[in-house]
Amino acid sequence: MTTLSRAGARNWGRIRRWATPPSMIRAATAARLAGDWRAACAAANVDVAPGDYTPFEDDLAHFAPDLLRWHLPRKPGRGDTHLDARQVVHLAGGGDGDGTVKGPALYVGGTRLGFGSQRLRLFVTDEPLDPGAWDDWEWDDGPRPFHALHDYRTRRSLWDARESGALLAGCGWTHLPFFDPAGNPLPERAWGLTERILSLHDAGQGREAWQAAGVDVSDPPLPASRWDARILQQHWQGFLADHAAVVAAARDRGSERVGIPFGWTNLVELTGFEGEQLTGTWVRVSYKDRDADWHLDPAPFQRPVDAELIRAGVLPVSSLHPLVHAAFFPEAGPLAPRVLPAPVAEARLRCRDGAWHHVRMSGGRFDIPHDDEERRREQALSALGGQVHGCIAAERAWREPGSTLPRALRELRRDLMLRAQHGDLPGVLELLDAGVDPHARDPHGRTLLHHISGLMAAPDDLTLFRRLVAAGLDVEARDRRGMTPLQTAVYDTGTAQLVLALLEAGADAGTVDDNGVSLFDTLDRFSRPELEFLQPPGE
Incomplete structure (x- = not known):
């Protein structure tokens, strides 16, 4: 068991399969190693806006746009795999990441439509964007340029190939928990503090996990509102940051109290910094005070989702991004090139006459044991309100989102449309060249x-x-x-x-x-x- 729910782990597994295609990773990596950052961006579906990139030549020489795409924020609900819409990432410049605002800045802009094209946009500005400029935005003000601005200047392991090996250090880890540097599972006798804390948390023993990290705190209080109680439990049981790293960061502040948020209106107030064990007290705060100066945002210490997926057995190690694999298992050697397996392009179903027919695709259309006259007859029946069955129904359902398809064809359609959504041109061409019907639609009705x-x-x-x-x-x-x-x-x-x-x-x-x-x-x-x-x- 891990912090991720079963559905969440399944959705993330789908994201890791399709959202950063293997062909994209290979092409972007080859261009980066050849010293052509513009070609690397093109390979990773990142458009380069006009501008003066001279101040960032060193950063761009090591920019891994495919790695950035791998790590960008997503909310994998309802099986969606797309990036969060209207996100902007601050990569470099515009100060030193310490609150200073000065000089040109380098950004990557996200998608405008969540489930639309997943193309990104690299751009520069003469002065850094103001993350608070849109706090008072109203609909009448026109389109809001972005919904969130993420500062990755101090998180270079998410996009800079030189720093990608420091991915685990961001959450306070020296190795991937439960594994040795070569990728072999650690026996329980070799577990350290991190493994003990995680195993307690995974077992639903949140209070004991925090005690092991150095905080005496009770289980969450039960709010009067059922909704509030549900949200609080989700944040308590689904705490994604490394407990020990958060506690260490709280001590480094040198304050008398530090608040660890659990949702919007609940936090644990840490005190007793003069002792070895901190005291945690549950405090209710107003929504407007959720970002008070004494609160510590645990997001920078969040455990990599790939670590959770590997631990849950959802993501094979061979499916990791190569730079993530090298960060997790520095002694394991390079990964073999990953190739998406071709889905099955045929199904067996019962037709109107009760016979079992094989439905295949060939030459860009359904290959079924029915001639054009039978197809026209079924189409006429459908136009009159009659029900279409069997092979003809499967052919029609392929082109209509929400219609019932045999499982093999449903998975084939999903594979084709997710390759298309995530810019996997070689993958789409591979399926079309194999004879797959191009008239499919995704769940949003898009062709x-x-x-x-x-x-x-x-x-x-x-x-x-x-x-x-x-x-x-x-x-x-x-x-x-x-x-x-x-x-x-x-x-x-x-x-x-x-x-x-x-x-x-x-x-x-x-x-x-x-x-x-x-x-x-x-x-x-x-x-x-x-x-x-x-x-x-x-x-």
């Missing part, structure tokens, strides 16, 4: 054309786009929010070349989504000067 901006090897690379249009994909297909591929390209990261290609293929620039938002409303909200050729009718 491969909705994901095309993340599947372009260069701003003007329209090879896959033309292939999909030639295969019959509809440029006017709408996702569950009523957005077409053209609207998605304009809202998200679509290049001018892609937008022009969509228009030439027949996309309608005058459509609106289910919220009544038009393409031109989006252009009014977001600065896209490269799309100035798009003009509302009559202008």
